[in-house]
Structures are given as C-alpha cells and as structure tokens.
Amino acid sequence: MSRTRSLSDIDIQMDKVIREVTFRILRYNGTGEPPTERDYTVPVKRGMTVLDGLLYIKENLDGSVSFRYSCRMGVCGSCGMIINGKPALACQTQILDLDRDVITLRPMDNYPNIKDLVPDLTNLFEKHRRIKPYIIRPDRQELDHPTREYAQSPEELEAFLQFTYCIKCGLCLSACPTVATDPQFIGPQALGQLARYMIDNRDANFDERCDLVDDVHGVWRCHFAGACTEVCPKGVDPALGAQLVKHYILKHHWFGMKKKVTQLIPETVSGTRREGIPEPPPRTVESTT
Amino acid sequence: MKESRGWFLFMIAGLLLFVLLGAHLIGMHLSSLFGISYEKTLSFSHVAERSANVAFTIFYLILLALALFHGSYGVRAILLELPWSQGRERIITWIVAGIGLLFFGYGVWAALAALGQKGVFV
Structure with a gap:
C-alpha cells in the first residue's frame, strides 16, 4: 500500500x-x-x-x-x-x-x-590578466560610450559561449600536470579565456593575441592531458581552448590567417505606419496588471 | 624565433618520420613479405650495398635530420618544463641543439664514408 x-x-x-x-x-x-x-x-x-x-x-x-x-x-x-x-x-x-x-x-x-x-590565487589572476581578458577594438570611443550593438549571430556566439562560463575557481590549474612541473606555464584557465577572445568576432586584437602565449612557457607546453576539462565544475573545456589557440596561432603565423571582425549593426530604421490598416477592436476585459 | 615556428616544424618532422621510419621498418624488418629473407637483408654485403647507394644515403640523411630535430626538440621541451631561470633556458636550448648537430655531423660523416667505400664493398 x-x-x-x-x-x-x-x-x-x-x-x-x-x-x-x-x-x-x-x-x-x-x-x-x-x-x-x-x-x-x-x-x-x-x-x-x-x-x-x-x-x-x-x-x-x-x-x-x-x-x-x-x-x-x-x-x-x-x-x-x-x-x-x-x-x-x-x-x-x-x-x-x-x-x-x-x-x-x-x-x-x-x-x-x-x-x-x-x-594564494595570485598566480591564477596574473596569468589571466596576461591574456588581456577584455574586448579590444580601435573604436575606443564606441566601447566607452556605446551607441549601438556589434553584430553577432547566434552561431558566432555559440562558438565561444562555453568559455564565458569560467568562474576563475582555479581548479584547472590545480589539476594541470604541466603547471605542476612548470609553474611559469600559462595554464588552462588563461588559455581557455584566450580562445574565448580569439573566437569572439567583436574583438579586433587577434594578431597581438597570437603573440601573447607564443613563448617557451606558453601554449606549446600543453600536453593535452585533459585534466583541466575533467575537473572543471562549470563544464568548460579549457583543453579544447588550448588546442584552438595552437590552431589559430599556427594558421596566423604560417598561413597568414586574419580574423573577420564584426562591425556595429546599422542604424535602426524607425517604423512608418501604412495607410488603410484598420484599428483593433476595443478591449472587452480590463487588464489586471 | 617564435615558439610556434619550432613546434610546427616539430610536428611536420613527426609526420614525415612516421612515413620514413615506416619505410625503413618495412625495408629492414618486414622485407620477407617481398621475397627477401630477413637474414639476407641484414647481411654485411647487403648493408654495404645499400650504404654505397646514393638514393639510400640521401634517404637516411633525411631520416637522421628529421629524427634528430624531432628528438632534440622533444628533449628540450621536457627540460624546459623544469623550473630554470631564463638565462639557463637559453643555455639548455643551445646545448641540446649542439648535441643534435654533433650527432648529425657524425651521421653525415659515416654515410659519406660508406658512400666513398663503394669500390671496396661492392
């Protein structure tokens, strides 16, 4: 029962x-x-x-x-x-x-x-700061005093969205076997965030970003162990981010890859009312809100 | 040189090694598949004959260069993961490159010496 x-x-x-x-x-x-x-x-x-x-x-x-x-x-x-x-x-x-x-x-x-x-998480935040985790564009005036939005399709957003979920908890650096042997290694958190800004089509700093981690302790020390992704509590895949950064740097340096940067959406056209459209009937019920 | 340039060459060398080393292994150890016995392939006269062949010499010099670059770069990458000072990192790079070049020079000398002994061996 x-x-x-x-x-x-x-x-x-x-x-x-x-x-x-x-x-x-x-x-x-x-x-x-x-x-x-x-x-x-x-x-x-x-x-x-x-x-x-x-x-x-x-x-x-x-x-x-x-x-x-x-x-x-x-x-x-x-x-x-x-x-x-x-x-x-x-x-x-x-x-x-x-x-x-x-x-x-x-x-x-x-x-x-x-x-x-x-x-002491100072190391985490210093590495994060090194990759310049913000949108950089030449139209500084528009960034500081925005008048319109930058055009970005849902697909373009989806390409980097997962990396924006990073909460900077530092678990990925704690799990990373390379950070364990090379404390100067830039680490998965920063690489995931670098991938985020390299993909984001509103950012116009691609060329400089390619050089930020292209050094002895940069992205090339990542062994793709994947421990960072395994422990991430937000489901971010920093290991993927590191491989994407490698991919973009190689394409940039060896094949001259350039990034297509988005522009502001065109000025909104104000609507005009067409002639001959009938008025709606009067309300039969009063709104409660 | 940017690290990406070395890393890219390291990857390319790895891919080429896969092909060349495969050819080497098939030629040396699986040749019985093609009707030549294992013992015959590794006999002194065959080794001497191959060494005296220009095409073989070029093939093995390329293989040697790729293997040494790939191996040296890998050893350097492992060593640089240890906590060195920046000055020492540069010294390590030079030492590894120097050892690699030394081995390559020795390989070139041996190959050319074998090539020059053509009349003696064959």
Whole structure:
C-alpha cells in the first residue's frame, strides 16, 4: 500500500542524520611549519555538501579551520579544494555522493598555501590578466560610450559561449600536470579565456593575441592531458581552448590567417505606419496588471 | 624565433618520420613479405650495398635530420618544463641543439664514408 508523503515527512527526512563522516583536513598555520592532518566527525544529513560540513566544523567543533567560500552554489568559485584527491568545489560536492567514512580535504595543488584550505590565487589572476581578458577594438570611443550593438549571430556566439562560463575557481590549474612541473606555464584557465577572445568576432586584437602565449612557457607546453576539462565544475573545456589557440596561432603565423571582425549593426530604421490598416477592436476585459 | 615556428616544424618532422621510419621498418624488418629473407637483408654485403647507394644515403640523411630535430626538440621541451631561470633556458636550448648537430655531423660523416667505400664493398 503506497503512502503519500507530506511536506513535514520530507522535512523530517532532510533533518535526519544519515551517517557520521570523518573530515580529515590538512591543517597549515601559515608559519612555515609542516602541515598536519586533523580529524573532525561530522553528522551528515541528506543534501549536505562538503562546504556545509566545513561550516558545521567551523561553528561547532573548531572555529580556527580556515577555508574560502561565498555563494554556496557553484557560482563564485571560491571554495575550490582537493576532496578525496580530486580538485572540486566544496559547495558542489555532496557528502553522501562520496560514499566514504573518511573525506580528506587539502588545499589546491600548484598554488602557495596561505592557511589550511586557503590557497594564494595570485598566480591564477596574473596569468589571466596576461591574456588581456577584455574586448579590444580601435573604436575606443564606441566601447566607452556605446551607441549601438556589434553584430553577432547566434552561431558566432555559440562558438565561444562555453568559455564565458569560467568562474576563475582555479581548479584547472590545480589539476594541470604541466603547471605542476612548470609553474611559469600559462595554464588552462588563461588559455581557455584566450580562445574565448580569439573566437569572439567583436574583438579586433587577434594578431597581438597570437603573440601573447607564443613563448617557451606558453601554449606549446600543453600536453593535452585533459585534466583541466575533467575537473572543471562549470563544464568548460579549457583543453579544447588550448588546442584552438595552437590552431589559430599556427594558421596566423604560417598561413597568414586574419580574423573577420564584426562591425556595429546599422542604424535602426524607425517604423512608418501604412495607410488603410484598420484599428483593433476595443478591449472587452480590463487588464489586471 | 617564435615558439610556434619550432613546434610546427616539430610536428611536420613527426609526420614525415612516421612515413620514413615506416619505410625503413618495412625495408629492414618486414622485407620477407617481398621475397627477401630477413637474414639476407641484414647481411654485411647487403648493408654495404645499400650504404654505397646514393638514393639510400640521401634517404637516411633525411631520416637522421628529421629524427634528430624531432628528438632534440622533444628533449628540450621536457627540460624546459623544469623550473630554470631564463638565462639557463637559453643555455639548455643551445646545448641540446649542439648535441643534435654533433650527432648529425657524425651521421653525415659515416654515410659519406660508406658512400666513398663503394669500390671496396661492392
């Protein structure tokens, strides 16, 4: 016999402790002493994320545990860390999905550590800044004080759209085997964003962009391991971005490829009313809004 | 030179190696398919005969050049992934290029020497 569940039943289900999980956190106090692991027992309810578990520890067990977070919904990209050996966002990782009694947490690889689970992301943002992540055009006046839109078809938008979903969480750099051996390597995040601006037909800086990463530690060091794409929490494919950048640079330097840059849409033509069109009948019902 | 130029040549060399090395492997190790026995292909007289042939010599010098460029560039790429200073990176490039050229010179000398011994071998 089936039983219809009421909302209060669901509330009880959500509030019920399903299991206890040990959070094994690599603690680092920022003074240069070797990091040490510390265990915390967390009662896990349905729907709890690793970030919820960390907040539980912070509020109930140890207020000194440090981690970075903001939106709690996979948008801000602040809570990246290594969860059970894999780079992931704490707010997007369900504890019950991990199905482990012990969850190991450590700060992201390939970044200097500030404290506990807080990495120093300066390197990520410096590399991102290097590729000039903004539209560059000669019509500066129009960019600063836009009067019309630049023409871009849905297909032209679709060509780079996925790269715009990058939230700069830095997980891709943490997973990249090349960044691990060559810290100067430009890295997948910047290459994905470079691909985004190389493809975007509103950007007119293609020639210079081809030179930005054409050096010893540039795009050519990418081995196409694909780890960046594997860990991206937003489904972006930075590995594809890197290969596209290689493709464009080669076509530019060896075959003289030039980019077709879009222009402003023509001035909107104001409509004129034709003669002889009958007026609509009067309303029969009053609008409620 | 921009890194893209070297990388492109590295890829082209790789593709050509695939063809030339394939031809070499078929000629040396799968020749029994074409009615020549394995032992006969690798016998001294056959090796000497091939070495004295101008077409073979040119073929192997091209193969050597491509293999050395491809290999040296690959070794350089691996070495440059280690955290060197910028000055040392340049030194590494020169050392790898120097070793590559040295091997190429040795190969050219050996090939030409074998070619010059035509009358002795055949």
